[in-house]
Amino acid sequence: MERLHVVDGHGYIFRAHFGLMNASSRSERREVRLSTKDGMPTGALYVFARMLLRLREDVGPERIAVVFDAGRKNFRTEIYPEYKANRPPAPEDLAIQMPRFAPLVAALGWPVLAIPGVEADDVVATLATAAAGRGWDCTIYSADKDLMQLVGEHTAVIDAMRAQTYTRDAVIEKFGVPPERVADFLALRGDTSDNIPGVAGVGDKTAAELVNTYPDLEALIAANPKVRGKHPLGDPAQVERLRISRRLVELDRAVALPMAVDDLRAKPWDHDALRAIFTELEFGNLIEKIDRTPSASGAPAAPVTIEPVAGLGPAPTVADDAAAIAALCAAVRAAGRCGLAVETVGRFDRAVVVGLALAPPDAAPGYVPLAHRSLAAGPPPSDAALAPLVALLADPAVAKVVHDCKHAERCLRGRGWALAGVVDDPMLARFLLDASAPSTVDAVAAAIGLTVPSYSAAVGRAGSFEASAPVEAAAWVGAAAAIGLAAAPRLAAGLTQRGLDGLYRDLELPIAQLLVEVERTGICIDGPHFARMSAEVGQQIATLEAQVAEAGGAGVNLGSPKQLAHLLFETLGLESDRMKKTKTGYSVDHDVLESLIDVHPIIRPILEHRELTKLRGTYLDALPPLVHPKTGRLHTLFNQVVAATGRISSQDPNLQNIPIRTEVGRAIRRGFVAAPGKVLLAADYSQIELRIMAHLSGDPVLVKAFRDGVDVHAQTAAEVLELPLAQITAKERRIAKAVNYGLIYGQSDFGLARALDIPKRDAKDYIDRYFARLPTVRRFMDQLVAEAKAAGGARTLLGRWRPIPELASKSPVARRAGERVAQNTPLQGAGADILKRAMLACARRIERDRLPAAMLLTVHDELVFEVDPDRAEAIGEIVKEEMSAAYALDVPLEVDLGIARSWADC
Template structure:
């Protein structure tokens, strides 16, 4: 028989601190719950125990507190965000059928000790899952400690059995009590012997066996005079510490076999609770039924035409989505299958279509020469607007989240019963949140534009790119040869351990930080070593060449289609700011800042005989800041057509613009772009190469020069704190539970997001609106030119030469006319055969 015992408080603490703050849309924190369930499920899958117990501490003082007032007295209280999750987690674990155990006067450690002793007495195995090394004293022939931690959102476990403890510490598990009696424990405020650390404590116990053995041999020559003095001065503290550090293995709890068998619980209640916590993926992972999967009693009376063909004549709206078996529709309260060859007529027909995920349908409509004019609503886009932080948008999970019950049961397509109700629930919520126009005039028409861009793709010079890759490989080989020569031997440059040994052991460079596997050789470390040795430049250059070759050259060549073009997938529901992202290939992050990286744009071309027209907004986020903040000084600078960075530097330093040096302009630029990202003095000092004090003064001068910006920042944070969200000028919302956090760092992050979201999000809305306007205008004027790419604030149109002037005019007019702000939007248009030439 095998028992798994979890130290609940230890594991939930590590989950809370190991996962960034997660919240529901209404601001309830969930990261500790999510992390704990992850850890629990991982342990259950890995060890398949016969019984399982979750041990919890109680608030009541234990025998240790009564013995020593200082016990754990230095510990900070539980953060409110964690305290709020504890009762929720325990209720959920109850629904999942997990036995939980606690006892007034005893800690969870004592429960682990008692259960491991009882199971050991029966020669049964006991696994103790905890993040606390104190429990290592419990390791025995039958008890194993699973040291569990959550790092970067992932659960990690180290198995500590007898052999592992002996190898790591050189003592028996029980002797670790004696070690702690000497070294103490700052986390529990166990005093130990002042001045004796772990190394000395281990050496003493390895030689003399116990604390008593140490004092029996206090005059032994092996004990140094200084250590002897400390031992004699703090004997009482050492004895007290031994008692405090000893886990009680006889707590008054049930220990009989069968006591901790997992119970059936209430799976439906657990699933409903997880849905309420917006942990929809966890429902399936725990094998729970989807909430609302069973139809209400009245639904049995509704005749369900389980996926019979869609009739020709339709009344009212038609709800359309894609399931596992293809496209299905719900019309007049019944589900139907939809053959793909019927979709073009339906998409541009008379029936009003309310769909879930419009982009694939726009693909079908455009392929057939239509536009998908019948589509009036997209549930997936609506769900994204309502919660841009969600990890997924599926009909089943959203129905559970919004409490939509199935109108009928269809075994062939389980989601069909909730599709219509879900779309109506999402529409009502979008309307209530004031985002109808955002959905109708920006997001939904944009889905059509993105579908067309995906279909059309962008020409790629595969042969040229391949040749560029060969050049990079030659440079890589040369770099590697120079590195090996400088170090004096060949090694694997991609191994951080081997590189660390080469730099810090062989060449003697000063190490910056260490990891579990050795010296750190990350980018920050290497940058800090510039100038110490010429080899650093070669290593940094090698990494640049390697990334260019593997990620971009080889990656792009893999994505090159038989038509000589790459067809990126544009994702509309991924970023929290409203920006579009792209994948396979990701065209949003083609490097442009370095000379070598920007060469990649040479290989993106127009098709033979055509040109690329490239239009780029000029400083759109700063223009939005000037408009939204109402700062007259900044508005006037844009209205006068001034160089905003030179103008800013001139005003801050009280200089004529012609006397502003490139360095001063660069500093002003860093503040202009950093201020609404909440840039602090330290970060600015690193960016512009001045002291923290100088950077702090620079920021203060900036905010004094542009008081409207300071007012905007303060007002936006206050709005976010009051309402729990901030919004763009077009009504796009972003929830900010971080602003209500008791954790200063989390709250500061929320403030930075609050300041930035209305600016960056509005810029995203404007570029989307510009895309829709440009796409429509090209079609209205019946041009052959096509919008093929959007990257940040840049639009690219592929055009025949005879249409280039008309295309340039359309780009300029529609981009600059996309919004009517108090400062003008400007777009610069270039042209060329390659992307690099056009930009």
């Protein structure tokens, strides 16, 4: 059935303004910037825009009108000049905003109705009546009690701020009378806000009793009943007041409309106009919100086209003496721009720069050999010969395009050289355009229609890059520099087309430069602690091996999948519905072993043995040798172009995978310590992805829990199980937590059953009840999938784009996987982007205030700093302030702080 949606525009405006002013908590007030930098009030406009955008997301109305008043003069003021005469003018800060509401609605693509000489309530009544006459349903969005008289079989009123829908029964419950008698009720009781006189001495209760006793007001007047011992309608003046009041509250349902009701249709929003409005009002997060929506009409996002390059130009040359280096630098300075490629060998934290190439525009790239060991190389250039190059690299006025600028800067600084003026990184740009595609030099070259010379040809028969001849190396490194320079403007155009330019320049490029500092700083570890742990874990491993032998596995090498499979499936004859046959035999991966855990007592020690062996080899024995001989600290490599969600990952060593809930995992973290005279400060976002889900979905249960600061998992359990919060058990909270987080990863009933070790039917029942009690979450998750299918991918709050081709797959399994990606990308991706914002904010604050603090690690949603003990608490509050303000969600961004000598104790 067709449905007409009618929004009480002025009602929304005043609810937005006074709802904002009445926000009592600091967290609610800080969500909204109340004015622009120039001092223009914007609070009501911000909340109003959020309300309409939420309505658009939740309902997606096809037929809609937003109705505003157009002046106070109308037939009611002619009947009764005192009508609304007691209303004060709008507050000055709201009055300033008033002219901007209707254009905002128009930019959204929704019809605006404001008829001079006609009250908005009468326009709403006419629309509702016309909709009913066409057999349509009508939903009115308003808290105006006068509009309750319109409620009927096809018409409902929704008070969005209170999440209350008024049907016939709800009206009766609120007023004590049915909708068709609401006008009589209001006429009797009067209304001081509208200056409607009513009958003296008649309140809500008496008015309802009188309305329900008499069929209409004339019958009531004729009966002249006693009210508290008096006959109020025995006074002709009171009768006149009643009749006037009745005419004032009755709605005109047949006003002349400026456009046909059938033409009240939503159009695609005018993105440019809406963006211009939000830009002027400085609504940064609303700009990001509309930018991440692929298109108003739901059409797929247009494919990004990258202009090909005809060719690379002149072949690279070798600049290995003072004259050649000076000439190369002069050509770059004359152009003001160059491509830069740096080639190294060795582990990242002690890499040796073998050579680098500069590619000026429209000139041959020049390769400067620095550490070749071939006979053809000759001695490296002298410091004097390299001086122009060192100065050029450090000059911010010379723009440089560098593929993997983080690696280049870190390695150059390891040599004692500075790098400034990096304006583009093709690796980061390529990854932002398509995180599922490679972002190597070869991939960037292919994107612009070029082919990179073979790396193996550059190495040649020498076997390693540093042993190759400079002329051979120049072909590869020089081409890499030229390709980066040629690709940069073309990739930038693609970023702009996809709406990613701001994310690239304001977030990813600065983060790359910040990570150089974090990687170079490193963190101290307690070597003796790791040695003791390794010995202890070794004893535990031996004990587990003895248990396995006693259970029937004597002589079996637990590190051999083939021997283990033979033991379990042939010797012991175990069976599992998860058994998988591989080329070399049956699989004994974690899933298979876990499915057998209740089948035979040998499985549990095998699983524990596998876990401890992995942790010992990956961390306990592997970390101490990685400590840098000069810094005495452990340095990890952070990656920006690995996780498609935008999360920063780490490797060599991978600190993301240290378990935090096991005893051994906590003991490993205890080995990460502060330098002498320092302490560690850990700042961790609390439940950031759930908070993002609450923000995006607007689910009232989650939003209220986070705003009230209550345990969100216990609150969810209470809501689903319909129990008081105080009665929720630890087990019930654990289930609710698993469901809350499972939603982010698109977990099924089967997955929940496995995670909680409960029957699948129980998991399904809980999920069904969860969505029944939190229907907004279900609609939100479904909406994410629908939007991703329409656009071909998903976006985060800050605009990060992730193509999801699996959504169009013919394979049901692939499509379901794509749907899970569509659901978790906006949540995980937004969390990653917010953490990056927080990193930059903290780093800038540390530099600005010259704080005795250094950022050491970023792991998941956590930042770890090394600080002076006497300033630790003060610095912690600064970090918390910056992280909490990294993005304005509808719920507070909470940060947990810890200060201690070791990471585990923070």
